Amino acid sequence: MSINRRLFGTNGIRGVVNKELTPEMAVAVGAAIGTYFKGGKIIIGHDARTSSPMLTEAVISGLIATGCQVLNAGMAPTPALQYAVKSLKTDGGVIITASHNPPEYNGIKVLWHDGIEISREQEIEVENIFFEKKLNYSAWNRLGDAEFLTGILDNYIEAIKGHVNAAKIADKNFYAVVDAANSVAALTVPRLLRELGCRVTTINANIDGTFPGRPPEPRPENLRELSMAVKALHADFGVAFDGDGDRAIFVDDEGEVHWGDKTFALIVKYFLKNNQGEKIVTPVSSSMLVKDVADAFGGEVVWTKVGSVTVSHTMKRINAKLGGEENGGIFYGPHLAVRDGGMATALILDILAEEGRKLSEMLRKLPKYFIEKDKVDCPETLKHEVLKKLIEEVKEQNIITIDGVKIWFEDSSSILIRPSGTEPLYRLYAEAKTWERARELIQKYGIKIRELIDSLKSAATY
Numbered sequence: 001m002s003i004n005r006r007l008f009g010t011n012g013i014r015g016v017v018n019k020e021l022t023p024e025m026a027v028a029v030g031a032a033i034g035t036y037f038k039g040g041k042i043i044i045g046h047d048a049r050t051s052s053p054m055l056t057e058a059v060i061s062g063l064i065a066t067g068c069q070v071l072n073a074g075m076a077p078t079p080a081l082q083y084a085v086k087s088l089k090t091d092g093g094v095i096i097t098a099s100h101n102p103p104e105y106n107g108i109k110v111l112w113h114d115g116i117e118i119s120r121e122q123e124i125e126v127e128n129i130f131f132e133k134k135l136n137y138s139a140w141n142r143l144g145d146a147e148f149l150t151g152i153l154d155n156y157i158e159a160i161k162g163h164v165n166a167a168k169i170a171d172k173n174f175y176a177v178v179d180a181a182n183s184v185a186a187l188t189v190p191r192l193l194r195e196l197g198c199r200v201t202t203i204n205a206n207i208d209g210t211f212p213g214r215p216p217e218p219r220p221e222n223l224r225e226l227s228m229a230v231k232a233l234h235a236d237f238g239v240a241f242d243g244d245g246d247r248a249i250f251v252d253d254e255g256e257v258h259w260g261d262k263t264f265a266l267i268v269k270y271f272l273k274n275n276q277g278e279k280i281v282t283p284v285s286s287s288m289l290v291k292d293v294a295d296a297f298g299g300e301v302v303w304t305k306v307g308s309v310t311v312s313h314t315m316k317r318i319n320a321k322l323g324g325e326e327n328g329g330i331f332y333g334p335h336l337a338v339r340d341g342g343m344a345t346a347l348i349l350d351i352l353a354e355e356g357r358k359l360s361e362m363l364r365k366l367p368k369y370f371i372e373k374d375k376v377d378c379p380e381t382l383k384h385e386v387l388k389k390l391i392e393e394v395k396e397q398n399i400i401t402i403d404g405v406k407i408w409f410e411d412s413s414s415i416l417i418r419p420s421g422t423e424p425l426y427r428l429y430a431e432a433k434t435w436e437r438a439r440e441l442i443q444k445y446g447i448k449i450r451e452l453i454d455s456l457k458s459a460a461t462y
């Protein structure tokens with residue numbers, strides 16, 4: 001019927017608690033999910049937010065009402081819940097989390113039986129059930145039930161250890177500082193590292209849904225404390241997580257915070273040494289660094305639209321073993337093709353142990369890029385036309401148009417021009433070997449996109 005109704009955003013259902021996301025709504029969403037899964041076996045779990053237990057109970061009610069057998073795993077990192085769904089072979093899963101959003105937010109993610117979030121097509125089916133109220137409530141004597149599920153964190157930690165050279169890592173006695181964002185990474189990562197023979201100091205490792213230590217998004221400006229701790233303690237590295245533990249940002253032994261595509265490039269390099277010719281999946285927003293490294297070590301980059309679910313689904317479709325995002329999401333297929341902060345940390349440890357060199361030294365050896373960004377206001381109604389006209393203008397150049405348009409130049413510089421999915425604007429993101437060149441690209445294409453918008457605006461007034 002109506003085309004604009006949407007329940008799911010780019011990362012599940014998100015909203016401010018008791019404003020956009022109420023318990024009543026969560027019951028109905030639970031019932032819609034239960035109807036979609038036809039009363040199957042569903043694992044549910046949640047992050048450390050103040051509202052997570054409330055919303056979990058509400059979703060469980062909806063699931064039971066539609067005949068589901070619910071296994072409540074309680075508080076856990078998102079990737080641990082995803083691994084539980086896959087390894088315990090349930091019909092699906094539900095996670096109550098708002099990942100890196102501020103404390104007043106929460107959200108609902110739905111997992112398919114392989115542990116990966118459901119596709120957009122499947123979301124539309126759940127949305128139709130929800131909006132058209134096609135809820136398949138069970139009779140009083142056919143209700144589902146819920147029981148507690150224990151042990152998923154142990155299984156998850158064991159599985160990760162099985163993908164790295166645990167003995168070699170243990171030999172090195174690495175010293176790590178973990179910033180768990182006062183959330184669920186605290187439940188698994190310090191233990192994983194200690195079981196791998198590391199000495200661990202934690203910060204923000206007490207669970208607190210108000211996020212008193214730092215905002216749950218692991219951006220460099222939020223990680224000064226971690227950076228100082230790594231330096232002061234002479235640790236081998238530091239690692240910081242987002243609110244649900246699926247993204248990891250690393251700090252080297254000199255205290256420098258590295259953005260995700262740099263550590264991803266390092267992982268790509270060592271992965272390709274042992275897996276020649278493999279495909280590396282990453283969104284068009286990732287640095288050219290990833291392609292440079294893949295080219296140099298005999299891999300092939302497969303670009304996708306921006307969004308972790310797209311990366312997961314692309315990996316599944318082409319059977320790729322490694323994916324990554326610039327925001328610190330590492331997807332390791334042999335474990336599970338979803339981003340996983342614990343798995344990412346184990347992979348970095350594996351590289352440190354294998355190479356016997358410092359993280360700062362290895363990251364310094366990667367090609368260097370300078371980045372410049374800009375944004376240009378653009379009315380929603382013109383976004384599509386602007387992109388069409390822009391592609392028309394640049395189509396003779398070396399471009400890809402998977403998500404916005406990315407233009408590559410001979411000198412290894414590039415610019416990505418992309419309409420924002422959430423705000424009325426275009427984002428420009430330039431990368432080059434010199435700062436001057438990155439700036440030149442941002443200025444040139446900033447002018448171009450402003451001219452296009454202006455000409456379309458004035459055309460619209462006639």
Ligand code: MG
Nearest residue numbers: 099242244246
């Ligand atoms: Mg997250």
